[in-house]
Amino acid sequence: MQVTDPVCGMSIDSAKAAAQEAVAGQTYYFCSDSCHSKFRADPARYTAKEHGGKGHGSHRCC
Numbered sequence: 001m002q003v004t005d006p007v008c009g010m011s012i013d014s015a016k017a018a019a020q021e022a023v024a025g026q027t028y029y030f031c032s033d034s035c036h037s038k039f040r041a042d043p044a045r046y047t048a049k050e051h052g053g054k055g056h057g058s059h060r061c062c
């Protein structure tokens with residue numbers, strides 16, 4: 001299964017992911033331990049989809 005690493009945005013194969021983490025019933029996959037560490041340091045930053053996420057410009061909020 002092709003999944004997206006929420007930290008770096010890379011497409012990876014879930015079977016080959018270096019790490020995975022389940023948050024609120026959703027499983028996230030990571031290309032490397034370093035991405036996993038970043039995610040664990042601040043999961044909300046990478047899981048809050050409705051807030052527009054990264055990428056300034058296209059969406060204005062607040």
Ligand SMILES: [Zn+2]
Pocket residue numbers: 005007008009010030031032035
């Ligand atoms: Zn990554």
